[in-house]
Amino acid sequence: CEPEESLANVLRANLGLTSVKVGCDTGMCGSCTVIKDGKLARSCSTKMKRVDNGTKIMTLEGIGTPDNLHPIQLAWIAYGGAQCGFCSPGFLVSTYALLESNPKPTRDEIRDWFQKNRNACRCTGYKPLVDAVMAAAEVMRGEKTKDDLIFKIPEDGRIWNTNYPRPSAVAKVTGTWDFGADVGLRLPPGTLQCELVQAEVSHAKILSIDTAAAEAVPGVYKVVTHKDVKGKNRITGLITFPTNKGDGWDRPILCDEKIFQFGDAIAIVCAETAEAAKAGAKLVKVEIEQLPEYMNAASAMADDAMEIHPGTPNVYYTQKIAKGAETGPIFDKADVVVEGNYYTQRQPHMPIEPDVGFAYQDDDGKLCIHSKSIGLHLHLYMIAPGLGVEPENLVLVQNPTGGTFGYKF
Ligand code: FES
Ligand code: FES
Numbered sequence: 001c002e003p004e005e006s007l008a009n010v011l012r013a014n015l016g017l018t019s020v021k022v023g024c025d026t027g028m029c030g031s032c033t034v035i036k037d038g039k040l041a042r043s044c045s046t047k048m049k050r051v052d053n054g055t056k057i058m059t060l061e062g063i064g065t066p067d068n069l070h071p072i073q074l075a076w077i078a079y080g081g082a083q084c085g086f087c088s089p090g091f092l093v094s095t096y097a098l099l100e101s102n103p104k105p106t107r108d109e110i111r112d113w114f115q116k117n118r119n120a121c122r123c124t125g126y127k128p129l130v131d132a133v134m135a136a137a138e139v140m141r142g143e144k145t146k147d148d149l150i151f152k153i154p155e156d157g158r159i160w161n162t163n164y165p166r167p168s169a170v171a172k173v174t175g176t177w178d179f180g181a182d183v184g185l186r187l188p189p190g191t192l193q194c195e196l197v198q199a200e201v202s203h204a205k206i207l208s209i210d211t212a213a214a215e216a217v218p219g220v221y222k223v224v225t226h227k228d229v230k231g232k233n234r235i236t237g238l239i240t241f242p243t244n245k246g247d248g249w250d251r252p253i254l255c256d257e258k259i260f261q262f263g264d265a266i267a268i269v270c271a272e273t274a275e276a277a278k279a280g281a282k283l284v285k286v287e288i289e290q291l292p293e294y295m296n297a298a299s300a301m302a303d304d305a306m307e308i309h310p311g312t313p314n315v316y317y318t319q320k321i322a323k324g325a326e327t328g329p330i331f332d333k334a335d336v337v338v339e340g341n342y343y344t345q346r347q348p349h350m351p352i353e354p355d356v357g358f359a360y361q362d363d364d365g366k367l368c369i370h371s372k373s374i375g376l377h378l379h380l381y382m383i384a385p386g387l388g389v390e391p392e393n394l395v396l397v398q399n400p401t402g403g404t405f406g407y408k409f
Contacts, residue, residue: 019175353402
């Protein structure tokens, strides 16, 4: 391994210990937590040059296995601690370290521990996790048995309205539930690695895209731009309602004429290694003419705002309002009337699992795409015309997916 490489990468890619999940990759979410010489460490931000020979690393694989679950894992199952399960390995390792140092923590101490060690969960709201730690601690102190944590089907065979564990729970609490990035590590040798070239402005006209320097990078196989997309190069989705003032085919797969938002995909650099793909992506030159950036709905709706998607008004949908009695007379009689304009903050989805997808052509020549999706069939019929592939020649496969909270539509 390389001195600058992360411990997480070595554990996952070199040693196959994929219970170690990499979410943020910047030391903020705790999904990659391991125990390093007895202390918790976030392995994504631990460089190998800081891991001495002989260092003892403990991952979730060392705590319990599907055939021999640790009380913490059983408690996670019993209390619904693993919903999407992406954060679970990090929490379980963190809990193991907590209970080693404090066998009888209070609920507040558990919360403080997770906060201090930056274990974040987007699904559960934390209460089930605190419940699980309390229950696991009781078993580890000998006050309860492992069997107390195992779900028993009631005599009448009823499972509704019970704590029947989710079928994926054992895999999620043992780190054997493979998310996209885990499956991605098991692709055949020679699989090309892709890196996106993404927009760094929120609204612009594209004047040119120059891929020559990127294509000259050793190991770069191809730089894909909109010119390579055979279909409409557009996707649509939920917005194709008949009430919309536009046909919905507004979003480019790879930007051609315009950039519509920060992060829009402009090109895909395909290379033999991830490093070569990254190096190539930095060299793709995108010449743009900056356009006004509308950073909230109010400014995009202003009378003097330019059309963001040419041909479709910025206010492309008007919500019908069902109105009751006239409110004017009610306000007239009120003792106090307060008027104002209110604007709520943005609510980012903040999923912890990163976006990972991969694709290949199968033996029948069908294009198979494995990715996150919360609407496989809708996505298939959206992607097929976008790519210029007949729907029957496109196969979409949903990877086991961390909580996405709606953003993956
Ligand atoms: S803290 Fe390491 S992946 Fe988030
Ligand atoms: S279960 Fe914690 S992030 Fe989904």
